[in-house]
Amino acid sequence: MxxxxxxxxxxxxxxxxxxxxxxxxxxxxxxxxxxxxxxxxxxxxxxxxxxxxxxxxxxxxxxVVMNMNNAHEIHSAKEAPALWHVVEDMAMVAQVPMPRVFIIDDPSPNAFATGNNPEHAAVAATTGLMEIMNREELEAVMGHEMSHVRNYDIxxxxxxxxxxxxxxxxxxxxxxxxxxxxxxxxxxxxxxxxxxxxxxxxxxxxxxxxxxxxxxMALSRNREYLADAGSVELTRNPHGMISALEKLKGAQPMEHVAPSSSGLYISDPEENGHHRWFSDLFATHPPLDARIERLEKM
Structure with missing residues (x-):
């Protein structure tokens, strides 16, 4: 599969x-x-x-994408130990090379992966994500991003x-x-x-x-469902992904984000958990409730 x-x-x-x-x-x-x-x-x-x-x-x-989203790169575990080690672990489990790691100074919790292929991939997390997510939830989010990397969604x-x-x-x-x-x-x-x-x-x-x-939007919204499932496969912990998505539901939209890169994020950075019925018609992400429901049925 x-x-x-x-x-x-x-x-x-x-x-x-x-x-x-x-x-x-x-x-x-x-x-x-x-x-x-x-x-x-x-x-x-x-x-x-x-x-x-x-x-x-x-x-x-x-x-280009990291500059558009005001992300700065970290080069060692000393700069952000929890994030660095989680990314390192998830890359190892996913059997992809260790990606470059970036941090976005924004209180809204979010993350994304980008790059041309797994050998040139990068992940970014906001400071808000690192503040509110515990270890299991952070692993789930990075597992989601590693799934995008290994599936060539990036x-x-x-x-x-x-x-x-x-x-x-x-x-x-x-x-x-x-x-x-x-x-x-x-x-x-x-x-x-x-x-x-x-x-x-x-x-x-x-x-x-x-x-x-x-x-x-050529990539089906189903890729988000697949990445959620991929995170569960990597972490063997569906509750971690569910808990992370629950926390994203209560998040405020990001303060500074390039609209053209919204589709890269784990949750729509311009709406986050605050979807309106008409915005879902052209959304790049499935509703968080629908993603949680699928995980609960697994």
Whole structure:
């Protein structure tokens, strides 16, 4: 089952990448037609920009994500003994290399894992998490993150983050270009130009950001259920994971978090345990109550 999940995640990576490049091509075609009347030229430019952006953010994904979330790295057990040793133990049990360890100065309890693969993974925990979690609960949370690492969920999330950011960059570029003087083509039919301008604007303003959100949600919410179950497998302690999730239910949202990386966290850092019914429709995480219920049934 574990190896099937890893293989499935690798296939999803390919699908996410393919879908992203298709979206980039559509955005490029719209930009090219709107501002230069050359859809093919727009596709080429958008593709080149996206490839450069992706190479940078994926090649340096850990540092980029950690900087976005104001995390600082610790290099030895002396700096945070409890966190360091728990991460070390969970990595050993999960049979993955010891990841880099980061701390986020935020009173809200939360944690996430990131990286391109298990050999270049990193985990981060907030100071709030370390303050309220006991040893068993901290092990459960880090077991959850190690499950993401060994299942290659971190690669999928990192790619989704990079793609969403690149799409936003293209849309912002188009918006700025439009406001500060787009293209003028006096010989074209005004009515035809108006129709295509409206269609292009709709594509850029509505469809592209929506598709970027869908790309970030390309990983099923079920991966959180799987990581919860994976934590129980590693710790042999379902009560530790249940207790940790119960404490997350009462947590306040984080003070400073990059919205584009919300999906990486063990609990939605912008909502945490305070989900509203309408927000669940497009949530990156299942409700904490539903996750607890599944663990109780195991």
């Amino acid at each position: 574990l190896y099937q999940q890893i293989a499935r995640n690798k296939r999803r990576t390919v699908l996410v990448m393919a879908g992203f490049f298709l979206l980039v091509a559509l955005i490029g075609a719209a930009i090219g037609y709107l501002f230069a009347r050359s859809a093919f030229g727009g596709i080429i430019i958008a593709g080149v920009l996206a490839l450069i952006y992706m190479a940078v953010i994926i090649g340096q994904s850990t540092d 690669r999928l999330q990192t790619i989704a983050l990079a793609l969403s950011a690149a799409i936003s960059m293209l849309v912002n570029f188009a918006g700025n270009f439009w406001w500060f003087g787009g293209s003028s083509n006096d010989d074209d039919d005004d009515n035809s130009w108006g129709v295509f301008a409206i269609l292009g604007s709709v594509l850029l303003i509505i469809l592209a950001p929506l598709a970027a959100t869908i790309a970030q």
